[in-house]
Amino acid sequence: MEGESRFPDVDSNGSEKNEDIEIIVNVGGVRQVLYGENLNQYPATRLAQLINCLSGGYDTIFSLCDDYDPGKREFYFDRDPDAFKCIIDIYYFGEIHMKKGICPICFKNEMEFWKVDLKFLDDCCKTHLSEKKEELEEIARRVQLILDDLGMDASENHWKRCQKYIWKLMEKPESSYPARVIAVLSFLFILISSVVMCMGTIPELQIVDSEGNHVEHPTLDNIETACIGWFTLEYVLRLISSPNKLHFVISFMNIIDVFAILPFYVSLLLTHLGAGMMELTNVQQAVQALRIMRIARIFKLARHSTGLQTLTYALKRSFKELGLLLMYLAVGIFVFSALGYTMEQSHPETLFKSIPQSFWWAIITMTTVGYGDIYPKTTLGKLNAATSFLCGVIAIALPIHPIINNFVRYYNKQRVLETAAKHELELMELYSGEGKVGGSKNELEDLMGEGKEPPSWSRQLKVSHSDTFIHLLSDEKHYRTRLQSCK
Structure with a gap:
């Protein structure tokens, strides 16, 4: 046939x-x-x-x-x-x-x-x-977070919807205009409290109390109280609306928030109740120590600054390079401080009393700070000092380049991921028929995961079958042909 x-x-x-x-x-x-x-x-x-x-x-x-x-x-x-x-x-x-x-x-x-x-x-x-x-x-996680923020699930009770609304209001400035206003207010309160803390140490702005001690001006103290009130309200609202209370409490940035708030209330408690339990001098010292802890609130800026978050991540990824830097400096400090002590012993007015005391000279010399409180007086000592700061410059410069590369790489990666997440959302809207309601139940289950009831807002979105299709948002298998490109 x-x-x-x-x-x-x-x-x-x-x-x-x-x-x-x-x-x-x-x-x-x-x-x-x-x-x-x-x-x-x-x-x-x-x-x-x-x-x-x-x-x-x-x-x-x-x-x-x-x-x-x-x-x-x-x-x-x-x-x-x-x-x-x-x-x-x-x-x-x-x-x-x-x-x-x-x-x-x-x-x-x-x-x-x-x-x-x-x-x-x-x-x-x-x-x-x-x-x-x-x-x-990471793109799938960001897309899912944005999808979760687009609306409320009608099947949830009133408290759950209110909790999600407060969480978005306090934690997601990009979700709405009121959330952006709250983020700006929080940022301003952090700056104001930091400025007030610094201005409170100026002698001309301080007043003398009944016991002859210099204390902060009442106006600055009132501004400080208002800032602490805002920080407390902000923390309590975020804690109440948090979907995972344990993770919220042990989060590093939230621990910083507690350390920024707690000293005010502890010092207030010691001021009013501590005098009866201990001497007044001890109370004042404890209050002063706690007030110094207020500097922790400057780290709250990291919550609103992508640059500070990127720097923190870059330092985490650069532990190996930072370890090399510290090792180079430690070796150089030990060697040059020992040489400086030995070479300066012949001079009758030597400032190098011991090798441990010479560590300070080696540190400020290798880091090219040079305070001048300790300096060599012999010719060999000066030669040793010149060699030490030259080696210090080289030791510091060598690991700096990888650290900078980690920062730039992570910063650019975050920008690319944000752009990719927005691009995926735009494609979802495009394939949803320009926002018309009518997504099928199967498509929504692919988007939200099997066994989960899709919220009402998700009916307006369909899964994108683009070149950058995210498999994590769907269980369906997709293969690209040679005619398709990958962005």
Whole structure:
């Protein structure tokens, strides 16, 4: 029959020897000849299955490829040819290296299409893949947070809706205009309280109390009280509306908030009740120590400053470089302080009384501060000092560049993630029919996760099937063709 003549030739037993089979694959316009002896090394892969499906009929063949030419024994695939050139290396070298410029997530999808296990991907390429996965997880988390902020779930009770509204009002300045106003007010109160704290130490602005002690001016004290009242109200509202109270309490920034508020109330308690339990002098010393703790409130600025948050993260990622910096300085301080002490002993008016005392001189010299309270007087001592500050400059300069790179990389990454999250939301709105209600229940379940009832506002959004589709927002499997790009 005509249909039977189009199938590949087989031997007398009804099949060819797989090792002797030669096939041609056309991937995105790139043709390559492959041999059975190479492909059968990994029989679970798609290319190895092509050899075994030749005698299985067209249904089996077209389940593995997009098109087939029986005359040429050529299989057609509408896939990325650049990725295929990398994946084909497994049959010749036993491992796969991802070319520079290929999206790691796209490459992972290509490996899944060709049924090649990820364990064959080289370790250096797995690092890029894990970094890209973390980025997509972060984008998905940001998108989900924004989706959660778009509205309220009608199935929730009045208290839950009120709690979410207060949480967005206090924690998410971008959610609404009142939230932005509250964020600006909080920022201004932090600045005002910091300025008042500094101005309260100016002698001209202080007054003398009945016991002859200089205390803060009552006006500054009243401003301080108003600021503490705002900080207290802000903390209490955020604690009440927090969805996870334990995580809120142990959060680092919230601990800073407590340390910024607590000294005021403790000093107030000691002032009114402490005098009867201890001497007045001890009470005043305790109050003064607690008032100094007010400097902790300046760290509250990190809540409203992306730059400070980025700096904190960069320092966390730079512990190794900071450790090297401290190690270099510690070695230099010990060596040059010992040399300075030894060389200065011959001078009758030496300022280097001991090696531990010389540590201070070595620190201010290597960091190029040079207060001048301790300085060498001999020629060898001056030569040692010149060498120490030159070595200090080099020791400080070496680890600085990686720290700066960590800061710039994280800052740029945050900007890219924010842009990607907004882009994904715009595509969701675009595919929702310009905001028209009518999203199907299945689409909403894909968006919100199985087993969860979608809120009323989510009916206006559909899942985006864009080039930057986030798999974490849907259980559906998506593969890109070679005609699609990855942003």
